[in-house]
Amino acid sequence: MEFPVASNETVYLTRERMIELEKKLHVMKTKGRAEIADKIAEARSHGDLSENAEYDAAKEEQGLFELRISKLEQTLSRARIIDKSDLPTDAVYILSNVTLKDLKSGETVTYMLVSQEEADFEKNKISVTSPIGKALLRRKIGETIRVTVPMGELEYTILDIGY
Secondary structure (H helix, E strand, C coil): CCCCCCCCCCCCCHHHHHHHHHHHHHHHHHHHHHHHHHHHHHHHHCHHHHCCCHHHHHHHHHHHHHHHHHHHHHHHHCCEECCHHHHCCCCCCCCCEEEEEECEEEEEEEEECCCCCEEEEEHHHHECCCHHHHHHHHCCCEEEEEEECCCCCEEEEEEECCC
């Protein structure tokens, strides 16, 4: 699922991501709810509700949709906007762009450390709560980290930290 289970932890977001999530919530509450209401009305018009699978499916879809809205609202209620300019530049922190050298393959990769809500591995954005993210926090250029992941142990040297 896209959003974390409810908790009291602060969610750190960039201003851009906060705006994106607020827009998504607005669309869900307006267009999304209207579309589901239309589906329910259409299914209701087909007669006896006790044997109407289309109606049951539409109601179930509505329940799941409302759950997604609720989780998004919870995320936004705990959100705190972070700005790169407010963070130290002496080590790896959230919003750092970290260039790593894989000591086994010799390849380099650059990751941006972000909150769990912004993580997107395809865009090289990894969560500070991921195994690699946790291992990188507060580390400096030149340090080597070892991380155990499901596919084995990874070993990286930090080549650069950008902001």
